[in-house]
Amino acid sequence: MFADESGCPRLVPIGDGIHRIVSCPRGRAGSGSKIGEKSPVTDHTNLNECFQNGKYANGTRVEYECNQFFRMRGSSSRTCKEDGQWTGERPDCEPECGRTVTPTTLSAGGRPAGTGKWPWQAAIYDIEKKLIICGAALIHKRWVLTAAHCITQDGTAKPRNRDVFLIYLGKHYRDDSQDDEFVQKKKAIDKPSDIPSPTHIRFKLINIILTDITHLPPRRLQPTEL
Secondary structure, X not given: OOOOOOOEEOOOOOOOEEEEEEEEEHHHHOOOOOOOOEEEOOOOOOOOOOEEOOEEOOOOEEEEEEOOOEEEEOOOEEEEOOOOOEOOOOOEEEXXXXXXXXXXXXXXXXXXXXXXXXXXXXXXXXXXXXXXXXXXXXXXXXXXXXXXXXXXXXXXOOEOXXXXXXXXXXXXXXXXXXXXXXXXXXXXXXOOEEEOOOOOOOEEEEEOOOOOOOOOXXXXXXXXXX
């Protein structure tokens, strides 16, 4: 039990990242150490010395870390003050759009892309035809962009039924099932919507629910591409 009733409230987890306790005053947790003695804690699940009775001990310091392909907006470190308040504000992890897994030089000679090097690449699978009919790009964790003709009825602007498509994310081999265990397959959750474009090319946005984009950073679109 803490030496007094002070302390800071439980921290709310951040999306697409984690927080870890890096130090806390062990003496405040009744461990027998001197009051205010600091002890490094590398595992954020080990809260015996830092978190009791629903509160963090004064002086506890936590650090935040974002998942791969996400960057932090805000302070990466917070400390529990004597008045029971945390320093700073809870940071956010936002997608790092358009970054490949490993930097590459300009392509030449049509060499095959390495597995996972273009993680935002998506594919439109036609359930009725049983084949991949078009490419697409993940531009947000809820949106995939593709050419309009890929999901409309032949020769018309009328969209086909959304239930006849699957969105493949993370797939590398077009005509091979060897990577299927790593592929996320999603259905559109509503009717695809048009996106304005100054060119003659029409695009469609497909709304999906993607719960894990740890290894799938969205692509950053430039204004000249639309």
